[in-house]
Amino acid sequence: MQQAIDSIMVPTQGQGLYEVTRSLLVFVAGSQLSTGLVTAYVRHTSCSLLIQENADPDVRTDLRGFFRRLVPEGMDWLTHTTEGPDDMPAHIKAALTQTSIGIPVSSGRPVLGTWQGLYLFEHRAQPHRRELVFHIIGE
Secondary structure, three states: OEEEEEEEEEEEOOOEEEEOHHHHHHHHHHHOOOOEEEEEEEOOOOEEEEEEEOOOHHHHHHHHHHHHHHOOOOOOOOOOOOOOOOHHHHHHHHHHOOOEEEEEEEOOEEOOOOOEEEEEEEOOOOOEEEEEEEEEEEO
16 A cells, blocks of 8 residues: 655635645646545634535535525624634534545546535635645555
8 A cells, every 4th residue: 555645725715615626636646546545634623625516606605605594603602702703603614514535546536526526615704724635545
């Protein structure tokens, strides 16, 4: 078994889904492994990762709207408020999604569906620089 690891910085401009599929493809190709498992992991507690449709941008709009309605800012019962009104809702959204995703690799490519892409889901309102780690193990 062989493995490789690398990280990228993903600049965000506030809440939204930022596609990182291209970075994943480049990493897997550079690993020169034909079969295995690649893990994507984001090193933050107020954003998350999703595999989601990458053909119609309305999907991303609807997902942002859904999570905004599900976990709105300004809930008066929150106690963690020192980092701004969007911080604790961002932590809750991240808890409802995931910070790591495993994706099979076959023939030197991630096994994603035709319309699937990998996204960093930024839950904070302000711009951030998010670190995303890729790790692959395989043959």
